[in-house]
Amino acid sequence: MPAHVTAVRGPLIWFRDDPFLVGRDDAFVYESDGLLICEGGVITAAGDYGALRERLPRGTTVDHYPDHVITAGFIDSHIHYVQTGIIAAFGSQLIDWLNHYTFVEEQRFSDADYARRIASFFCDELLRNGTTTALTFCAVYPQSVDALFEESSRRGMRMAAGKVLMDRNAPRRPARHRSVGLRGLQGAAGTLARQGPQPLRHHAPLRPDEHAGAAGGGRHVVARAPRSAGAHARLREHRRGLLGTVPLP
Template sequence: MPLTRKAYRAAILHSIADPAEVGIEASYEYFEDGLLVVDNGKISALGHASELLPTLPADIDITHYQDALITPGFIDTHIHLPQTGMVGAYGEQLLDWLNTYTFPCESQFADKGHADQVADIFIKELLRNGTTTALVFGSVHPQSVNSFFEAAEQLDLRMIAGKVMMDRNAPDYLTDTAESSYLESKALIERWHGKGRLHYAVTPRFAPTSTPEQLTLAGQLLTEYPDLYMQTHISENLKEIEWVKELFPERKGYLDVYDHYQLLGERSVFAHGVHLCDDECARLAETGSAISFCPTSNFFLGSGLFNLPMAEKHKLNVGIGTDVGGGTSFSLLQTLNEAYKVMQLQGARLSPFKSLYLATLGGARALRLEDKIGNLQPGTDADFLVLDYNATPLLGYRLQQANNIAETLFVLMTLGDDRTVLQTYAAGNLVHQR
């Protein structure tokens, strides 16, 4: 392959640390007239255009954006591929919503043609919204994951996904067995994990839909392949938590079920965590596990308000998740708009720089990928976005009144959506152009 070196000039912003740990000012780098240099799919230089331009060859291809901001690609730490077709379904809380809408929709993934079609729509939606990495639930059918990874591989995307493991408390047409879920997951791991920029996640749906035998085998897979991911749900809804207590009376609580089956660890991501207690946050932090904060979904299903300050107190890794189809938007900008309101309702503040962190570097840390994605440091994958200040008339007018990058960033997160994403790059390749 010929060497490809390109440069991109615009305002550039990225997170370099968690504002909760280092303070806001030390948490980001901003270049008002910046330059990002990309060599063979990786970032080779980042800095002020005035300093970097003289060091580059005269014939380098430079793309100059006016009225735009370059940021790292967004990272969605919790989303469901097979729920794309039922996003925005009316009028239920979690358990009824699963039975009424989710399970029937997921049953269609027994058909490979359907799985291929939805994978294509799903990936286009991610990229249109600036999401370059996602932690994805498939359906119980292995072909849901095969279709997704086949589509992601063609674009050289960094994606993580897994086949749902679910052997009880779901319709017969949608359950596997402890043994079949183990064998099917293993086959998918052997085929996809570590291929290109793809990773596999062991995916028990949530404690109520897995028998102890299935949870035991999920833990066994994590032992057999030490660098796998694990994703599931926890403490989303009060009725769900009561149900877990009835099904596992011998365990101390919801988290203890997963802990007992050895599902906590540095690559374990638990979605929601709305109703966690201090002890559970401490245990998650101690094991290096992470939480995916899913504000749009938590509002839409009436689940509750995630306590981000408590997670910060325990130094617990937190990423942000759209949770489509419980969440109603693929846009992480819109999801951050909701996250701000979740904090407001609890009398807490969410600075735009913390929001940027959650959608980029925080997500990368939750996935243990901060050396590869989530920031624009030289040596990382060239996964980045170009956000258009004039995407809509209102956005353009409002940003003319912004006095600094903090205000600009906040307005992008409150008024921005998929239209704001002018271009999405993955491994240096243009994968979406508005």
């Protein structure tokens, strides 16, 4: 059976290259009367309406949005899905906010059902606001990662996400020894590999904000992690501490 064809017409913009490398004129494409054709939910053509309309199968409905702008999905380069429930929670200092709200909320993600419910809401909210790709922190619990990938995969989204590695200066329950965090990372990477080709990347976010020693420990964990895994490290953000980055190999 042929794939279902959908079409959207209207002002169309997209980037075909990096504007910081090739310049705006070579990177940016604008069609004042554009056409976007999808087959089975996958984009197969984009360009001038007049040039592409003959490619539409007979009877295809074209949704026309002349007063809108059609563009690729947005990318959120830093977000915490496990903090969805505490957005706008007050905190005078980072460490106070972590202790009073963040660590308390993130411990709830040890419950797979709760993680799945929040992941579902989180993905729906991203899509509702035009975001189709995100780099997001999960919690220390593997089930928080599994829930996010299950829900994002179901919606055809792209996610870079993974377990947080955190082993000190945090409540005892969410804190994990580095070896435990590494085993979880290896298991998650293996699970992802068994899923076959997916528009997903798995990474291990490090949270060394609260103690300089955790930065060194996180570095060794990343050095021994599977080659298929990326890493996302945080700057030290607490104003009463020293600023610094995590040295990665």
